[in-house]
Amino acid sequence: MSKGEIKLETVPFDPRFPNTNQTRHCYQSYLDYHRCQRIRGASYEPCNYFKKAFSSLCPNAWVEKWNDQREAGTFPGRI
Template sequence: MNVVEIKIEGDKAVVKNPEMLKGRGQTVPYDPRFPNTNQTRNCYQNYLDFFRCQKVKGEDYEPCSWYKFAYNELCPPGWTAKWDEQRENGVFPGRI
């Protein structure tokens, strides 16, 4: 199958085959949790989910890379740089 599959687990969307996204030049697929045009919350949620995934599963857990792909596609680079700096300084407002 040549389609990216997403499975909803609780309140999270999980890509069942993230390898389909590599090298295809695709953007993040539709996420029903964020139906509006403004994707700010989607950006932030994927940023949080990436670091939560790494915290729970470890930094070498490959499926976590989906969240990194998603937030890199959705978030302006200035936001992620600011959030990275806040995490390093221990003042990031989100729960990771």
């Protein structure tokens, strides 16, 4: 792959979410990413797996809303 090319990948199969509706997988990956960063720190590379997962599964509007809620302290999930 040359510099400037974008490699598109999908999230691998996760047996916790066997159905075609990936809403729960999206939300859980978002939670897992932020939990991982809270526990391990922002520089811990394996956390990026979860970021890649939620970035490809979740609509951008949901992620923006959740980020706004986290910043405001009103996010309903446990991170």
